[in-house]
Every structure is written in C-alpha cells, then in structure tokens.
Amino acid sequence: MASTARWQTAAQVLAQVRRRPGITRATMAQELHLSSGLATEITARLRALRLIAETPAPPRGRGRPTTVLGPHPGGPLVAAVELRHEDWRCAVAGLDGRLAGEVTRRHRGRDPRAVLGAIRAGLAELRAAHGDRLRAVSLAAAGTVHDEHLVQSATLGWGPVDLTGLTGLPLLFGNDATLAGVAEARTGAATAAGTALHLIVETGIGGTLTVGGRPATGAHGAAGEYGHLPFGDRARRCPCGARGCWDLDVDGRALARHLGADEPADPRSYARAVLDRTDPAARAALSTVAAALGSGIAGLVNLHDPDTVTLGGLGAPLRAADPGAFAAAYTDGLMAFHRTQPPPVVDATHGDDGPLHGAALLGLDHITSEAGLAAWAADVTGR
Amino acid sequence: MASTARWQTAAQVLAQVRRRPGITRATMAQELHLSSGLATEITARLRALRLIAETPAPPRGRGRPTTVLGPHPGGPLVAAVELRHEDWRCAVAGLDGRLAGEVTRRHRGRDPRAVLGAIRAGLAELRAAHGDRLRAVSLAAAGTVHDEHLVQSATLGWGPVDLTGLTGLPLLFGNDATLAGVAEARTGAATAAGTALHLIVETGIGGTLTVGGRPATGAHGAAGEYGHLPFGDRARRCPCGARGCWDLDVDGRALARHLGADEPADPRSYARAVLDRTDPAARAALSTVAAALGSGIAGLVNLHDPDTVTLGGLGAPLRAADPGAFAAAYTDGLMAFHRTQPPPVVDATHGDDGPLHGAALLGLDHITSEAGLAAWAADVTGR
DNA sequence: CTAATATGCTCGTACTACGAGGATAAGGCG
DNA sequence: CGCCTTATCCTCGTAGTACGAGCATATTAG
Structure with missing residues (x-):
C-alpha cells in the first residue's frame, strides 16, 4: 500500500510533465499545489532515477530562473507496435510520447505465425538496442481485440490469434481505432474535451469513447465496434455475423453498392478511387454515404453526449465530399x-x-503508474 | 493536497464497508492490506467522527472475536429524490444505502414551479428532521438531464427546467435510468460485472453503461439515451426531434402500431395492457417488439462489450412475452x-x-469522497 | 484449566508533506 | 558596477500517516 502510495505525487508530477510538454518546474509546482520544498525533493528524486531531466528555462523577466522539465535521455521507453493488414510498424517512445526509430515492414506471408514471428524478432532487436530502458510493449491491432486474442480481423483474415508471449515485457493491447482515439483525446483534435468520441472509417468503421483520455474498452477490450451497430438495413448480413451493420453503409462497400458495382476486394482503395471521381453518379453515392455517416454520428451523440467528435481515416474526406x-x-x-x-x-x-501514437501513450501510462515507477526505481537503484 | 490525502485510507475503508455490508474489521484490514495498528487507528477515528459503528461479530471458531463495521446511527445522510411523471418520491439513506422514511406524493399540478416547490418543501422538512446529518441531495429525474437542467422530459411535458437551487445542500443529478443502472451494477443483478449495461423500457428506452459501478454520463450528464439511436425506420420522426429512434420500436407505441391502433397517450399502461392479452394479434405484436429489443441489445453488446446486460421496467416482461x-x-x-x-x-x-436507490448511492459517493469526509470531520469537530 | 488461535493495541521508526525563513540567481536602474 | 526588486530554490524543524514487532486480550477446543 505505502509502497505504491510513495509514488503517488511523483506520478502526478510525471503526468503533468507528459500532459504539458515544456512545463517549468515552478508552474508545475503551482498547478499541483506542491510546496517548493516538496518540488525540490521530488524533482531531485526523479532526476536521480533518470526519469526527468531539468534544463535551464529561457529567462522570462526578473526573478530566479526556473527549469524546464522533460524526459530524461536515459529514461524508460515503450515500444509501440501497430499491426495492419499489409504491414506492421514499430517505434520507440520516451516519456514525452515522441515516436522515434519508426520502422515499417510488409508482411512476408499472411500466416499469423510468420507475422507474429517477425514482430517478435523486431521487438528482440529493440530490446537489444535499448536494454533495460525498454519497459513495455504496446500493440495496436487492426481488428477486434478480445481478452488477449485477436478475433475478427476483417483485413487480416485471421482466425482467433493469441497475442500473449510476444515478448517478455509487459504487453498492452488495443484495437487500432481505440488507440487512435486515445491519441486524439490526449494530443490531437479533442485535447480540450473531457468526453470525446473518435470514429475512423477504413474498411468499416471503428472508434472509441474516451473519458478523460481513457478509452472505454469494455469487459474484454472489444468495445468500440461502432460499425456493428444496426443503423442500416437489417436485410443485409455483415461478414461479422450480425445484420444491418452501419459498416456496410459508410465504407467502400456502400459506395460500390450505390454505384451498382460488385463488392470491392479492398473497400479502402475503392473508396479512395471514388473520392477522386467527379462524375454525378460518384458524387451522388458519396453524398449518400456522407449522410449515412452524419446520421449515425448524430445517434451516437445522442447516446454518448460527447464534447467533441473526431473523424479519422476516410471519415474526413467522406464528409468533405458533401459537407452539406x-x-x-x-x-x-x-x-x-x-x-x-x-x-x-x-x-x-x-x-x-x-494508432501508433495511442499505443505509445497507453504504454507510458503503464510505466508512469505508481506501480510502474516503483518497479523502475527498484531496477535503477538495484543496478 | 494533504488535507484530502489524509482521508484517503479512511475513504477506502468506508468504501469497503459500503460495498460489503456486514464486513468485519479483520477481513476489511486484510483485504485493504492494512496493518492491524492502522486498522485500529482508522476505525477509532471513524467511530469518533460518527461515521461507523462497531458491534461485536458473531463468534466464528477460535481466536479473539472481531467486530462488524456498519453505519453509525448518528452518521451522515443523503436525501434521494425521484421525480416521476405522476409523482415524486423521496427517502433518506445512511452509509449502508438502505432507504428509510420513503414518501410518495402525487403532483398537484403539472407546472414545474409547483412541482419543484413541493419537492423543495419536502426537502426542507427532511432538513428540519435530520439537521446537520443531511449532507447532500441526489435527484433522479424522469427525463434527459443536461448540465443542471432537465430537458426533454417526454413524460412530464416540461420545457427546460433549471434544477439548481432546490436546496442549500450539495445537489447531484441523474437521469432515472442512469441511476437505476448504477443500482443494478452496485447492488443488483450486475454486481459481479466490471462493465455492465442497464436498459429500461418505459415510455421509450433509457439506460446506462457502468464501469466499475460508475456511470458514463457524458460531457453534460445527458448520455444514455439509448432509445434515440437510429435502429429503426428512418421514415419515422420521434418526438425527441430525431428520426428512426429505437424508442419507437420497443415501447407501447410500437405495440399500438403493430396492432393498428392510434398512438396511445400513455405507452406504458398501453404496453401493460397488451402484455396481459392472449389473442394472436397481441402475441404477434409482442414477439415483434421482443425481437426489436433483442436485436438492438445485440448491437449494443457489439459496441460496449459488457459483462452483463440488465433489463428493467417493461424490458423484462417484454422479453418474457416471447423469449425465443x-x-x-x-x-x-x-x-x-x-x-x-x-x-x-x-x-x-x-x-x-x-432510480431512488441509485440516487442514494451516488449521493453517498459524494459524502464518502475524501473531500466529503474532510468536510464532515470539520463539522463534527467544530461543533 | 491450559493450549491454540485470532485479533486488537502500543510504541518506536520511517517517510512524506508542510511551512517559514533564508539563500540564490537573474533583471532593472542609477 | 553595485544595489534593489523579483521570482524561485533550498534547508530544516514539525506534523501526520503508515509500518512492523512485540505484547495484550478474548475466545474455542480439549
């Protein structure tokens, strides 16, 4: 109990530093209502633990100059991984959440074992490069995450795939749309919003509701399947197994249907192609889809009462195709x-x-939790 | 900072006592990982502050007997108020959340000022009876709550009504369905669920998602309007202003439509009447509505990934009308x-x-928060 | 009555946080 | 260049919470 309570204030300081990059020690202390003595103690401790670095702040008028708090160059890191249908990406982030060393690699084969093996090898490289500084791995997957499995990945065409054991480090999962929503809520277009709804159209539509920057993930992490709300025609069966899914009204499949074309193999690139067209048929189809998007979003606003809605992926161009x-x-x-x-x-x-950004944020939440800090401190002092 | 941090452990103890009625001091200390010394100190403090009472526990084998923790007979109270379309109710609850002194009064007139005046008078009576023990008022309203206003009460037929200033005490609001969901998640049918979805059918359908017993209320407290998701026919305009609302497919209005009757003035009692009928037309209408309910709930399960779904109001009998x-x-x-x-x-x-129960729970959350406890302690020791 | 068992209480220690006062590092100005 | 003003940092005495060991206490089992 006290072993983690010990890190409570330190965790608050780190959260503040993460939330407001470039914050000075003086304003941090003011905003957290820390006495200057406590600020001294805590920053000294965090510096000694290689968690924050203090650099002289640019002078701003009279008075003793203060310092700017930032991530320590030898501080903890997370690996953020994004698993997509054609490739996977990974990058490393420090406490400021800035992604570095991003690498993208196409899948060699479609087999889950081959793909996960490649990711595992990539992570091993990162561990070799960064050693004990690498504290967690956070994975954004293009598909539905359920407990620690990936199910129903429309794009990857995989059956249930166990995601555990990717690495010896703590492993965090998230759906890609969920994590993108976290990124928008924390550092993107919904920064000011307490409650934010993020929706992303690619193949189908995903998203998440975030409250205070934390996503509603459901009991098994599978929440956020906005595309599988029955806003559409119940006569239509969705590949997910359900009926009338909103998915089928807002992505490339809807455009193809309105244009009398066959269902496209890759609805995303099909939609992009239609977005470039200027013929009346295409514009009419786009208008219909834009309206289906707006109408569904309205229902979700009724439901969630968010401060802000953010639109990602094809959502933005689809709306722009007929804003009216x-x-x-x-x-x-x-x-x-x-x-x-x-x-x-x-x-x-x-x-x-x-998604990659959100994955990094969630991984950093894990690291900068009170328990995570206690573990880091034990490691640093033990060595 | 420390002024509320001081009450952190005490708040945890009270939360434990609330969550597990009849818990003994020994098991409480074990589960919170408190040393026996700290347990002694905290229980003594809470006893001195008239927050908990300790009574000898029934002996259970060898060993020194322990005590059962419960609410103090002179402890703080909340007033829970429920505003319904025909009447309003209020009751008082102590830390165990048990409602006492429940009173129901029919509205004399439909005018908001008259109704709120009557409630205000009722609360004044409660304050006179309980004095400083009454610490907060928690109101469950049959309608949409937005910020501190009541808007869109289908049943009451009111315009926007300002709910502030009902009393000098801290005032908490909630939609009735939201608070009923809280009650189900904490002490009802979804106690074991981390993420629970509660849906209640009366006139229309309301509900809430709770995570860890706390409702997702949205930016302005208006979240949970499940009935206004467009699961239905977009050609139908809902009195709420939107189109295709699920509401219209699951309550008495849907039954009337299926039976070829005019829209009923009171869809609730109409639905109850249909539920009692055994003729084939009625059974067919009920089956259709049960299916509309099940289909919508499935979509919401896709969306929220809850552990459990609870059905309130007419939801239970509607499902029972055709479980298949x-x-x-x-x-x-x-x-x-x-x-x-x-x-x-x-x-x-x-x-x-x-709703009344959930209102009491939310009011007690306010009282047993660290800030609430600090205020109570200041009052008790000041007197 | 005694042993076993479970729990409560006391007290010394450790640690976090506060607050007051002094120290420090700048800019402003004659 | 030296002194004042300003803003911040640091030191240190004090308060309060939590821990843990050892002891005290209340009950059952035999």
Missing part, C-alpha cells in the same frame, strides 16, 4: 436539445500515426 | 465471436426502486 449532406443528416438525427450547441465534428489530426 | 424471439434476434445481431459466450441478459432486481 453530412451536416443536414447530422442535425436531423440529433435530439432537439442538442441542436442549440451540437458537439463539433472535427477532423482528426494524427492521420495514420494515431 | 428475443433470444433469436439477440444472437442473430451479435458479432460472431460474441456468440460463444454472449453476455447474459438478466432481469433487473431493483424494480421500481432502482
């Missing part, structure tokens, strides 16, 4: 009392890096 | 991977007392 149709459907689907001040729907700012 | 149709629609709407172990859909156990 989107806005009309959005407003029309809102409960009347929401219409006076509807939550803004803004484009996501992280682009394709959202 | 419900189950078929439920399973059919689930993503395939959920089907091996679908979350159980169980009937709520709190019945009509759910």
Whole structure:
C-alpha cells in the first residue's frame, strides 16, 4: 500500500510533465499545489532515477530562473507496435510520447505465425538496442481485440490469434481505432474535451469513447465496434455475423453498392478511387454515404453526449465530399436539445500515426503508474 | 493536497464497508492490506467522527472475536429524490444505502414551479428532521438531464427546467435510468460485472453503461439515451426531434402500431395492457417488439462489450412475452465471436426502486469522497 | 484449566508533506 | 558596477500517516 502510495505525487508530477510538454518546474509546482520544498525533493528524486531531466528555462523577466522539465535521455521507453493488414510498424517512445526509430515492414506471408514471428524478432532487436530502458510493449491491432486474442480481423483474415508471449515485457493491447482515439483525446483534435468520441472509417468503421483520455474498452477490450451497430438495413448480413451493420453503409462497400458495382476486394482503395471521381453518379453515392455517416454520428451523440467528435481515416474526406449532406443528416438525427450547441465534428489530426501514437501513450501510462515507477526505481537503484 | 490525502485510507475503508455490508474489521484490514495498528487507528477515528459503528461479530471458531463495521446511527445522510411523471418520491439513506422514511406524493399540478416547490418543501422538512446529518441531495429525474437542467422530459411535458437551487445542500443529478443502472451494477443483478449495461423500457428506452459501478454520463450528464439511436425506420420522426429512434420500436407505441391502433397517450399502461392479452394479434405484436429489443441489445453488446446486460421496467416482461424471439434476434445481431459466450441478459432486481436507490448511492459517493469526509470531520469537530 | 488461535493495541521508526525563513540567481536602474 | 526588486530554490524543524514487532486480550477446543 505505502509502497505504491510513495509514488503517488511523483506520478502526478510525471503526468503533468507528459500532459504539458515544456512545463517549468515552478508552474508545475503551482498547478499541483506542491510546496517548493516538496518540488525540490521530488524533482531531485526523479532526476536521480533518470526519469526527468531539468534544463535551464529561457529567462522570462526578473526573478530566479526556473527549469524546464522533460524526459530524461536515459529514461524508460515503450515500444509501440501497430499491426495492419499489409504491414506492421514499430517505434520507440520516451516519456514525452515522441515516436522515434519508426520502422515499417510488409508482411512476408499472411500466416499469423510468420507475422507474429517477425514482430517478435523486431521487438528482440529493440530490446537489444535499448536494454533495460525498454519497459513495455504496446500493440495496436487492426481488428477486434478480445481478452488477449485477436478475433475478427476483417483485413487480416485471421482466425482467433493469441497475442500473449510476444515478448517478455509487459504487453498492452488495443484495437487500432481505440488507440487512435486515445491519441486524439490526449494530443490531437479533442485535447480540450473531457468526453470525446473518435470514429475512423477504413474498411468499416471503428472508434472509441474516451473519458478523460481513457478509452472505454469494455469487459474484454472489444468495445468500440461502432460499425456493428444496426443503423442500416437489417436485410443485409455483415461478414461479422450480425445484420444491418452501419459498416456496410459508410465504407467502400456502400459506395460500390450505390454505384451498382460488385463488392470491392479492398473497400479502402475503392473508396479512395471514388473520392477522386467527379462524375454525378460518384458524387451522388458519396453524398449518400456522407449522410449515412452524419446520421449515425448524430445517434451516437445522442447516446454518448460527447464534447467533441473526431473523424479519422476516410471519415474526413467522406464528409468533405458533401459537407452539406453530412451536416443536414447530422442535425436531423440529433435530439432537439442538442441542436442549440451540437458537439463539433472535427477532423482528426494524427492521420495514420494515431494508432501508433495511442499505443505509445497507453504504454507510458503503464510505466508512469505508481506501480510502474516503483518497479523502475527498484531496477535503477538495484543496478 | 494533504488535507484530502489524509482521508484517503479512511475513504477506502468506508468504501469497503459500503460495498460489503456486514464486513468485519479483520477481513476489511486484510483485504485493504492494512496493518492491524492502522486498522485500529482508522476505525477509532471513524467511530469518533460518527461515521461507523462497531458491534461485536458473531463468534466464528477460535481466536479473539472481531467486530462488524456498519453505519453509525448518528452518521451522515443523503436525501434521494425521484421525480416521476405522476409523482415524486423521496427517502433518506445512511452509509449502508438502505432507504428509510420513503414518501410518495402525487403532483398537484403539472407546472414545474409547483412541482419543484413541493419537492423543495419536502426537502426542507427532511432538513428540519435530520439537521446537520443531511449532507447532500441526489435527484433522479424522469427525463434527459443536461448540465443542471432537465430537458426533454417526454413524460412530464416540461420545457427546460433549471434544477439548481432546490436546496442549500450539495445537489447531484441523474437521469432515472442512469441511476437505476448504477443500482443494478452496485447492488443488483450486475454486481459481479466490471462493465455492465442497464436498459429500461418505459415510455421509450433509457439506460446506462457502468464501469466499475460508475456511470458514463457524458460531457453534460445527458448520455444514455439509448432509445434515440437510429435502429429503426428512418421514415419515422420521434418526438425527441430525431428520426428512426429505437424508442419507437420497443415501447407501447410500437405495440399500438403493430396492432393498428392510434398512438396511445400513455405507452406504458398501453404496453401493460397488451402484455396481459392472449389473442394472436397481441402475441404477434409482442414477439415483434421482443425481437426489436433483442436485436438492438445485440448491437449494443457489439459496441460496449459488457459483462452483463440488465433489463428493467417493461424490458423484462417484454422479453418474457416471447423469449425465443428475443433470444433469436439477440444472437442473430451479435458479432460472431460474441456468440460463444454472449453476455447474459438478466432481469433487473431493483424494480421500481432502482432510480431512488441509485440516487442514494451516488449521493453517498459524494459524502464518502475524501473531500466529503474532510468536510464532515470539520463539522463534527467544530461543533 | 491450559493450549491454540485470532485479533486488537502500543510504541518506536520511517517517510512524506508542510511551512517559514533564508539563500540564490537573474533583471532593472542609477 | 553595485544595489534593489523579483521570482524561485533550498534547508530544516514539525506534523501526520503508515509500518512492523512485540505484547495484550478474548475466545474455542480439549
């Protein structure tokens, strides 16, 4: 109990440093209501533990100059991994969450064992390069995560795949859309929002609700399957097994259907192609999809009452294809009392890096938790 | 900082006592990993502050007998108020959350000022009776709560009504369905669930997702409008202003539509009447509604990935009207991977007392927070 | 009555946090 | 260049919480 309580204030300081990059020690102490003596003690401790570095702050008028708090160059690191349908990426992040050493590698084969083997080898390289500084691995997967398995990856076409044992380090999982939502809520387009809804359209539609930057992950981590809400025609069966999934109304499959084409093998690239077209048929299909997107989002605003909605992936260009149709459907689907001040729907700012970024953030949460700090301190002093 | 940190462990002890009624001091200390010395100190402090009472525990084998921790007979109280369409109720609860002195009064008029005036008078009576022991008021309202206003109360037919200033005490608000969900998650049918979804059918359908017993309330407290997700026919306009609301497919209005009747003035009593009918037309209508309920719940399970779903209000009898149709629609709407172990859909156990009970729980959360305890302690020692 | 067992209490120690006062490192100004 | 002002940092005495060992206490089993 006290063994972790000991790190409570230190964890708060680190959280503050992470939340407000470039913060000075003086303002940090003020905002956390720390006495200057305590600030001295804690920063000294964190410095000695190689968790933060203090550099002289640029002078700002009179008075004794303070220091800027930042990540220690020898501090702990997380490996963020993103598993996508064509490739996988990984990068390393320090306490500031900045990704470094990003590497992307295409899958050699489609076999889960081969792919996971390649990732495992990549992680082993990272461990060799960074040694004990690497404290956790955080994985964003393009598919539904359930407990510690990956199920229902529409893009990868895998059966249930066990994700544990990827490495000897603590391993955190998340759906890619979930983690992208975390990134938007913490450092992206919904920074100011307490409750934020992130939706991302690629093949289908995923997303997450974040409250205070933490995602609602459900009992098994499988929450956020917004695309499998039955907003659509119940006569249509979705590959996920359910019926009337919203998925089928907002991605490339919907565009193909409206255009009378066969179901595309890769709905994402199909949608991108249609977005580039200017013929009336394509524009009409895009308008229909933009409206389906707006209407569904309105329902979700009714449900979640978020401060902000962020749109990622193809969501942004789909809305941009017919902003009017989107806005009309959005407003029309809102409960009347929401219409006076509807939550803004803004484009996501992280682009394709959202999942990787969010994975890093979640890994850092683990490291900077009170328990994580206690473990790091034991390691550093033990060595 | 330390002023509230001081109450951290005490708050944990109280939370434990609330969560596990009848817990002994020894097991409490064990489960919280408190040394026996600290347990002595804290229980003594809480006893002196009239927060807990210790009574001899029934002997259980050898060893020095321990004590059972319970609410102090002179401890703090909350007033729980429920505002319904025909009447309002209030009761008082101590730290064990047991409601006492429940009073129900029918509205004299429909005017918000008259109704709120009556409630204000009732609360004044409670304050006179309980004095400084009454520490907070918690209100469950049959309608959408947005910030500190009540908007869109389908049943009450009110415009936006400001709920602040009901009393001089701290005032907590919640939608009735939200608070009923809290009650189910904490002390009802979903006690074991970390993530629980509660849905209640009355006029329309409301509910809440709770994580660890805390409801997802959204940015303005208006979350949980499950009935206004567009699971239904977009051609139908809902009184809420939106289209295709699920509401219209699962309550008395849906039954009337299926039976070719006019929209009923009171969908609840209409639905109850239909539930009592045995003619084929009624049974067919009920089956259709049970299926609409099951299908929507499946979508919400896809979305939230809960451990358990609880059904309140007319939800239970509607499902019971055709369990087969419900189950078929439920399973059919689930993503395939959920089907091996679908979350159980169980009937709520709190019945009509759910909202009042949940309001009391939320008020007690406020009282037993670290800040609340600090305030209580200041009052008790100051007097 | 005694042994066994489980729990409560006392007290010395460790550690975190606070707060007051002094020390320190700049800028501003004559 | 030296002194004042300003803002911050550091030191140290004090308070309060938590821990842990040892002892005290209350009960059952035999």
